[in-house]
Amino acid sequence: MRLYLTGYMATGKSTIGRKVAKRTELPFLDTDKMIEEAEGAECADIMTYAGEEYFRNAERKALEQTAEYENAIVSTGGGLPVWGDNQKWISEHGVSVYLKRTPEQILSRLSPYGRKKRPKFRGLNDEELLAFMHNHLAEREPVYMQADVVIDCSLMNDYEIADKLVEFLMKG
16 A cells, blocks of 8 residues: 655654554655656755756656555655645555644644745745735645645644554554
8 A cells, every 4th residue: 555645844754644644564665756866956945946847747657657665665755645636546556645734733833944945934934924825725625635644743742643644554
């Protein structure tokens, strides 16, 4: 089974995905890392210098490459499910899990590096960033909510979320 972790930026998709992959001994794939390896540049730089459309096409290519794995834990970029028909593709090729967090929870998770590496967050103070995330998340959430499984991350820490996902995988 391919398990696709979706959700807004900085919700813990990669962190939780690595924990689940380690415990299940399944391959861990991170679409952002796949893009960076293929392009030889960081996602933020690709987005800034090549443009969003180029980046989203590279993202789709990485997504399609995940189908080469019969079983894997896949962390997707925050915008990947909302671009084109990517959410539909994910649903047809695996099980999607939306890691749902509030903007306030996301802000509390962000390191200075985490802010810097996300072009949409650069230069915003906490108040501006919260306002941006509230608006941006409201636009994206209808697509995120199409996931097969929705996990309210406000009720659990990352280890508990990983436990829940491992249990889900073990049940098949």
